[in-house]
Amino acid sequence: MKNIIDFNCPKCGSENIRKFSLIYRDGLSDLAGRNFHGTSQTVNSQIASPPFSPSQFLRRCCFFIIPLLFLGHIGRSPIFLTVGIVLGVICAIACRIYASTIYRDSLQIWNNTYLCQRCDSAFILGHDAPQDDW
Ligand SMILES: [Zn+2]
Structure with a gap:
């Protein structure tokens, strides 16, 4: 059976991994004050941000x-x-x-990217080689 997905870090073997989308979401928090409203974001959440969306573009x-x-x-002015x-x-x-090429592929990769909580390496689930450390 080749279809079994290993939920361990390919670098150190740890089972303590987190999905990028969860790291991103958990690092966001709404700020609301008397004169301001915004969002704060942790550094890890910024690093685990989803790809640049077509609507932002x-x-x-x-x-x-x-x-x-x-x-x-x-x-x-007709020139303008x-x-x-x-x-x-x-x-x-x-x-x-x-939207139909780069973003679609990047979003698919992002949805399958995990971070090892032990050795801090990011990897794509189902791929053997870990991504560069971040
Ligand atoms: Zn690891």
Whole structure:
């Protein structure tokens, strides 16, 4: 039977391992004060963060494109409008390609990545070689 998955660290053999997604989630905490609201995150949680999502990618693109469209509209400049529209189309296509290739594969790897609590090495469950220490 080759399909049995070994839930031990491939480097030291310890059974004390934690999934990256749990480390990430457990390291987040909401902060709410009188004048602020936010999230704090432990260092381990930052390291175990999921891959950059397509929606984050698209939001960052919009950060640059929307001002161009606004300037084009206010200044009645066809150059800003054209550049903004072309960049928007390019970003949408790039986001679609990223979501269906790199992000999908990275998310699958992240979902199978564990951290050994004894020797601090990260590894992908089912792979023999541990990842680089973090
Ligand atoms: Zn280990």
